[in-house]
Amino acid sequence: MGDPVNQAHFLFPAPAPVCYLEKNMTRRVTLIRGDGIGPEICDAVVDVLAASGFKIDWDEQLAGQGALQTVGSSLPDKTLRSIRKNRVALKGPCTTQVGKGFPSVNVRLRKQLKLYANVRPIESLGQLKSHYKDIDMVIIRENTESLYSGIEHEVAPGVVESIKVITRKASERIARYAFEYAKQNKRKKVTAIHKANIMKLSDGLFLDCARKISRRYPKIEFDDKLVDNACMQLVTRPQQFDILLLENLYGDIVSDLAAGLVGGLGVTPGSNIGQKEAVFEAVHGSAPDIAGQGVANPTAMILSSALMLDHMKQPRIAAQIRQAVQKALSNRRNWTPDLGGKGTTKRFTKAVIKEL
Ligand code: ATP
Numbered sequence: 001m002g003d004p005v006n007q008a009h010f011l012f013p014a015p016a017p018v019c020y021l022e023k024n025m026t027r028r029v030t031l032i033r034g035d036g037i038g039p040e041i042c043d044a045v046v047d048v049l050a051a052s053g054f055k056i057d058w059d060e061q062l063a064g065q066g067a068l069q070t071v072g073s074s075l076p077d078k079t080l081r082s083i084r085k086n087r088v089a090l091k092g093p094c095t096t097q098v099g100k101g102f103p104s105v106n107v108r109l110r111k112q113l114k115l116y117a118n119v120r121p122i123e124s125l126g127q128l129k130s131h132y133k134d135i136d137m138v139i140i141r142e143n144t145e146s147l148y149s150g151i152e153h154e155v156a157p158g159v160v161e162s163i164k165v166i167t168r169k170a171s172e173r174i175a176r177y178a179f180e181y182a183k184q185n186k187r188k189k190v191t192a193i194h195k196a197n198i199m200k201l202s203d204g205l206f207l208d209c210a211r212k213i214s215r216r217y218p219k220i221e222f223d224d225k226l227v228d229n230a231c232m233q234l235v236t237r238p239q240q241f242d243i244l245l246l247e248n249l250y251g252d253i254v255s256d257l258a259a260g261l262v263g264g265l266g267v268t269p270g271s272n273i274g275q276k277e278a279v280f281e282a283v284h285g286s287a288p289d290i291a292g293q294g295v296a297n298p299t300a301m302i303l304s305s306a307l308m309l310d311h312m313k314q315p316r317i318a319a320q321i322r323q324a325v326q327k328a329l330s331n332r333r334n335w336t337p338d339l340g341g342k343g344t345t346k347r348f349t350k351a352v353i354k355e356l
Pocket of ligand 1: 266285288290300
C-alpha cells in the first residue's frame with residue numbers, strides 16, 4: 001500500500017476545522033448501535049477499526065427505540081453523560097416514528113449536546129455506477145433550529161402550526177463554521193441555499209448572516225441559490241458545487257438528494273460537530289425494511305468512522321480505511337443490493353478488512 005495520506009483520490013475533507021480535542025485525550029469512544037440496521041453496520045465498523053490497528057476502548061451505550069423498550073428512555077442520561085465524558089461518539093441510526101411516537105432521538109441528541117454543525121461530504125466513488133462523475137462537495141447543515149425546533153401546536157381543530165425558528169446567533173455560527181471549513185480544507189466556494197424570496201424574515205436572516213460572514217473571507221467565493229433552483233442544478237450540473245451551506249430542513253432534504261448522486265444512502269458518511277463533543281453517523285436512517293437480513297451496506301458507517309479518526313487526529317489510519325473501502329468497492333461481488341449487487345454486510349466488511 002502506498003502512502004495513503006498523499007493519495008489525492010478519494011480524500012474526504014481533512015480534520016474538522018473546529019476540533020476541540022485535547023492532546024492527551026484517551027481513545028475511549030461512545031458507541032451507540034441504534035435501531036434497525038444499526039447493530040449490523042456498527043459491528044462492521046468495530047471489526048474494521050480493530051483490523052486497522054487503532055485501539056479504541058468502546059464505551060457502549062443505548063439510544064433509540066430499543067433503548068426505550070429496555071431501559072424506558074430513548075435517550076438515557078447515562079448515554080449523554082458518556083458522550084460528554086468521551087467527547088467522541090460513533091452512532092448507528094435510531095428509528096424515528098412518522099407522525100407519532102417519541103421525539104426524534106437524533107434531533108434531541110444534537111440539541112442537548114449543541115452539535116450545531118452537520119457535515120456531510122459527498123464524493124463520487126469511481127467504482128460505483130453513477131450518471132455523475134467528479135462530484136466533490138460538502139454539505140454543511142445548521143443542526144439545531146429551523147423547522148426542527150419541535151414547536152408545533154393545534155390552533156383550532158383541523159388547523160396546526162409548525163414554527164420555524166432562525167436566530168442570528170446560530171446562523172452566524174454555522175456560516176462561520178462553513179467558511180472556516182473552506183479555509184482549512186482548501187475549498188474555494190460556499191453557496192448558501194435558502195428560500196428568502198418567500199420566507200423573507202427567517203430565510204432572509206439566514207442569508208443575511210451568511211453574506212455578512214462571507215465578507216470576512218475575501219479569498220473564498222460566495223454565492224447563494226434558492227433551494228428549488230439548487231435542487232435542479234444539483235441534478236443537472238452538480239460539479240459546480242463546493243460547500244453548500246443550509247439551514248436544518250433544507251440540509252436534510254438536499255443531503256439525501258446529493259447522496260443519490262454518488263451511489264445512495266449506503267455510501268454517504270456524516271458528522272455532527274459541537275464545541276466540545278462530536279458524534280459521527282451515516283446520513284441514512286435505520287432502514288427497517290432491510291434490518292436483520294444481513295444485506296445493509298456498511299460503507300457509510302465505515303466512512304463515518306474515518307471522519308471520526310480525522311477528528312481524533314488520526315488522518316493516516318482514516319486514509320487507509322478509505323483506501324480499503326475503495327478497493328473493496330472495486331470488486332462488484334462485494335456490492336450489497338442497494339448498489340445493485342448480491343453481496344452481504346459481512347462479505348463487504350471482510351473485503352475491507354482484507355485490504356487493510
Ligand atoms: P430517516 O428519516 O431516519 O433519515 P429515512 O426514512 O430517510 O430515515 P432510511 O432508513 O434512510 O429512511 O432508508 C431509506 C431507504 O434507503 C430504505 O429503502 C433503506 O433500505 C435504504 N437504505 C438506507 N440505508 C441503507 C444502507 N446502509 N444499506 C442499504 N440500504 C439502505
